Amino acid sequence: MHTLAWWPTVVVLTVATITDLRYRKIPNWLVFPFMGLGLVVVCWTHGWHGLGQSLEGFGLGVLIYGILFIMGGMGMGDVKLVAAVGIWVGPMQLLTAMIITGLAGGLIALCMGVSGGYLKDSLIGGGRLILGLKKNGLRPHPELALDRPGAHKMPYAPAIAIGTLLSFFAH
Numbered sequence: 001m002h003t004l005a006w007w008p009t010v011v012v013l014t015v016a017t018i019t020d021l022r023y024r025k026i027p028n029w030l031v032f033p034f035m036g037l038g039l040v041v042v043c044w045t046h047g048w049h050g051l052g053q054s055l056e057g058f059g060l061g062v063l064i065y066g067i068l069f070i071m072g073g074m075g076m077g078d079v080k081l082v083a084a085v086g087i088w089v090g091p092m093q094l095l096t097a098m099i100i101t102g103l104a105g106g107l108i109a110l111c112m113g114v115s116g117g118y119l120k121d122s123l124i125g126g127g128r129l130i131l132g133l134k135k136n137g138l139r140p141h142p143e144l145a146l147d148r149p150g151a152h153k154m155p156y157a158p159a160i161a162i163g164t165l166l167s168f169f170a171h
Helices: 002-023 028-070 076-116 119-131 157-170
Strands: none
Touching: 002 028, 002 076, 002 157, 028 076, 076 119, 076 157
16 A cells, blocks of 8 residues: 555645645645545555555544644644545554654744744743643634734645655655
8 A cells, every 4th residue: 555655645745845835725626636546546455444544544634633723733734634644544654654744843843933033932832832731722822823913834744745755664
């Protein structure tokens, strides 16, 4: 399954990265066909077991990145992209990809914070988000939500691409 997933994933992640960097959007016309094709390919090559693995990968992506979206720290395009990748690679490889993605995203955020002069604000905001979970639950923190005017936004598709592509070499 994973060798069949390599090239479609490379193409989709490349286009997603370009559009996210340029327009801060990951288009549905890219993600939804990738999801559908993934289900077809996986079912055709691995049958019901493959379908189960794809749905578990999809669910894991929606669960983890969906929580981040609800908290206001992730865009819905990122959620859909990770869920689509989960269809192609299944839950175990997606978990690896998400760990590497988090590391890559953290490094990118640090570099952007340093170069943009807002590293201190980002670190304070991250601390508020984590420490405020007990008080705010999963609701977006009003000072940290991405839809707030003046919020520092990071295109996350590059981190997703790095994490996903490196995960192919870990499995």
